[in-house]
Amino acid sequence: MIQSILSVFLLITLPFRTAPPEPELRLALLKYNGGGDWYANPTSLTNLANFCNTALGTDLNAEYATVDVGSADLFNYPFVHMTGHGNVVFSPAEAENLRNYLIGGGFLHADDNYGLDPYIRVALKQVFPELTLVELPFEHDIYKQKFKFPNGLPKIHEHDGKAPQGYGLIYEGRLVVFYTFECDLGDGWEDPEVHKDPPDVRLKALQMGANIVSYAFKN
Numbered sequence: 001m002i003q004s005i006l007s008v009f010l011l012i013t014l015p016f017r018t019a020p021p022e023p024e025l026r027l028a029l030l031k032y033n034g035g036g037d038w039y040a041n042p043t044s045l046t047n048l049a050n051f052c053n054t055a056l057g058t059d060l061n062a063e064y065a066t067v068d069v070g071s072a073d074l075f076n077y078p079f080v081h082m083t084g085h086g087n088v089v090f091s092p093a094e095a096e097n098l099r100n101y102l103i104g105g106g107f108l109h110a111d112d113n114y115g116l117d118p119y120i121r122v123a124l125k126q127v128f129p130e131l132t133l134v135e136l137p138f139e140h141d142i143y144k145q146k147f148k149f150p151n152g153l154p155k156i157h158e159h160d161g162k163a164p165q166g167y168g169l170i171y172e173g174r175l176v177v178f179y180t181f182e183c184d185l186g187d188g189w190e191d192p193e194v195h196k197d198p199p200d201v202r203l204k205a206l207q208m209g210a211n212i213v214s215y216a217f218k219n
Helices: 002-016 044-055 072-076 092-103 117-127 185-189 199-218
Strands: 026-031 061-068 079-084 107-112 165-171 174-181
Touching: 026 044, 044 061, 044 079, 044 185, 044 199, 061 072, 072 092, 079 199, 092 107, 092 117, 092 165, 092 174, 107 117, 107 199, 117 174, 174 199, 185 199
Parallel strands: 026 061, 026 079, 079 107, 107 174
Antiparallel strands: 165 174
């Protein structure tokens, strides 16, 4: 009898005991045309979101969104990440949509995953023909958020053995695009077993990623 009463009680009360809603704020991965592997590093943004929640106290949903460059959904995400090894093609309408998103307050982090460089430069010129990528000084605020990087970007993977460089597109005084070159931050954000980076190297990648997210949300 007691078991029957308990069962009825649970049936009545459980519908009203709803779980807390998942965080609505998400990082987004940019999907583009041209044949480049925009989908590279599938675990990176989830790990970055979790790291930001722990280190920065953010409330990001660990399940990142995937958004087409020409979609109106782009405007739902304050931070969009772009990666790949190859070709990038923006149609005129896509370039205009991305431009409007960035002018309207959005932020794009483009990460060269080795091979993206010649294509992303052309694509960004479509978006902002009047602007030129400039290398950011080590004194820039993006390197001085919670985690300090007095020498600029950390080197995560060797690639051509060149020093990492951080470039920006600055529109009316605001950094709207941050392009990380010869650095490979996204690989450093992936699950440890994917690239087997040493823990200290992976930590630096996540810390720099958290700086970028922090900067994007503040500016």
